Amino acid sequence: MIRWCRFSANILFFSFLSLLLVCRYAYALLPFVATGLALLAVLYWAFFSPGRWSLDREDVFFLLAMLVFAVLWLGDVLRTGAWPVGEGNQGVWLPLWPLMAAVVMVAWRLAAPQPGFLWWGVAFGAFLAGCIAAYEYWWLGRPRAGNGMNPIPFGNLALLLGSLSLVGLISPYVTRSSLRLVLGLAVLGGLLASVLSGTRGGWVVFPVLILLLVRHVSRSWCESFRGGVVGSVLVLVAVLLAMSLMPGAPVKGRLSQGVANLQDYAGGDAGSSLGVRLEMWRAGWQLIKARPGLGWGEGRLEAQRDSWVDEGRFHQGISRYDQLHSDLVDTFARRGAVGLLSLIALYAVPLWLFWRHWLRGVDEEARALALCGVLVVVGFVGFGLSQSMLRDVRGLSGYLALIVGCWSLLKGRVAGAGLSGR
Incomplete structure (x- = not known):
């Protein structure tokens, strides 16, 4: 059973990483297959090999960060009766994905893929x-x-x-x-x-x-x-x-465009690309101030935002989007301070755990795997300042798969070296 689970984990992890930006539905199909196989493996071990569990205190912290984020998001869906939409209506099941990642992590901690x-x-x-x-x-x-x-x-x-x-x-x-x-x-x-x-x-x-x-x-x-x-x-x-x-690279043009957008916004024109983003952040701050505790919720945020747009308080261009172009602003406005804390935990707990192992210096392989986890979290924190990466289907699936995969590989290496996170 262990050998079969490790083989499937190897194939699925490699396939996901190599096809995430290549194949249209790799972000969903491969994680669903991985979750199904992981669930079967967990049930098998629970009923037939209960002594094989290898989760420690660090794993519990890691799992709790994902579970709390998912539960609060699902609770938000329950209180509003609305699921996230996402680009192209692809994001309807997003709140369930951290739960799926937790199942995969439990299975991969028992039979991790190979580095x-x-x-x-x-x-x-x-x-x-x-x-x-x-x-x-x-x-x-x-x-x-x-x-x-x-x-x-x-x-x-x-x-x-x-x-x-x-x-x-x-x-x-x-x-x-x-x-x-x-x-x-x-x-x-x-x-x-x-x-x-x-x-x-x-x-x-x-x-x-x-x-x-x-x-x-x-x-x-x-x-x-x-x-x-x-x-x-x-x-x-x-x-x-x-x-x-x-010559012809979009960087110089995009930078020049950004400077021009800022100048236009300062002059009262919020219709540019960067101007609309700044308007979304301004609207997000007003939404946060109005309901800082539990936020507006799925669907209700967009409704209130569009109502303010109709009143002329914000540029109408912000109504084209289903998010506020920042994970921190969007989560705070949508699920309040409680939701913001769950997002911070989803970043901070894996970062803290990866950072500890990176500095611990077990061996070069373990430190390299830990550094990969650090880079993933730091990268997503930075990306999420100006884009709602965790409300994007590939963004959320990529983040969860990378932190779970890197963590499972790292813990497998640490266990092989005879150490523990208990």
Whole structure:
């Protein structure tokens, strides 16, 4: 049973990471399959092997963060009678996904996937995203690459997959030359997809991710290797800047557009891309002040916002969206201070746990896996400042799959080293 569960976890984890930005329904189909198999495995162990449970105190904290977030979101659905809509009506089951992730985590803690499937998965995912972005931008002539999805989550997730590929590339325990080659191409592919998507939020987060990587190298590698690895990271940063400044790249145009949007907004014109986003945040703050405790709820937030728009208090462009373009603002306005605390816990608990293991220094493999978890959380916190990533179907599924997968791999490695989080 253990061997079969680990085999299925390997295949599903690799498939999800490599296909998330490539196939239209990978964000939902693969997690549903993983949840079904995980539920069967958990039931089997509960009835036939009750002594095999390996959850410790750290796992309980991790699970509680996901469960509380899901329960409060489902409670919000119950009190309002409305489910989240999401882009293209794809988000109706979003509140259930943290529960699904919790089931998968329990099963994967019993039979975790192997680290190689993480590295191959993020490498293929980032590389394919770069290929798609290049094809759409240079061959099809589209102004922003997105593979038929919102360019913002596409660019953010591609950048994150490329950053995780960079962790594998600089990790001394990854020794296979073929994997290192693919990881190197994946880093370039992820950066290229981010640049060609025209996503500004990722460019703000990327320097923070690079600083974390540099700190990891400075603590992990001996002096003879440090200079070369740091130099490689600097070369990659230079490549990113070169991509950003190459003729026809959307970066300069998007930056100039952002400055012009701010000037227009200061002059009273809120109809631009950035102006509408600022209007959404302003409306969100008014919604928060009106109901800070429990918030407005699913559906009711949009109704109140549109009522204020009809009164002329905000620009009508904000009514086109089903969210407020910020996870913090949207969650606070929708589910109040209680909901905001659950979101902070969904970020803070995994970050705290990953950070502890990253600093603990068990071995290079464990620290690399822990760093991956840190990068995922930090990346989503940064992305979520200007985009509701956790109300996007690929954003939420990507976040949950990555933190659960990285945590299961990390705990498997820690258990193999004879340590515990109890």
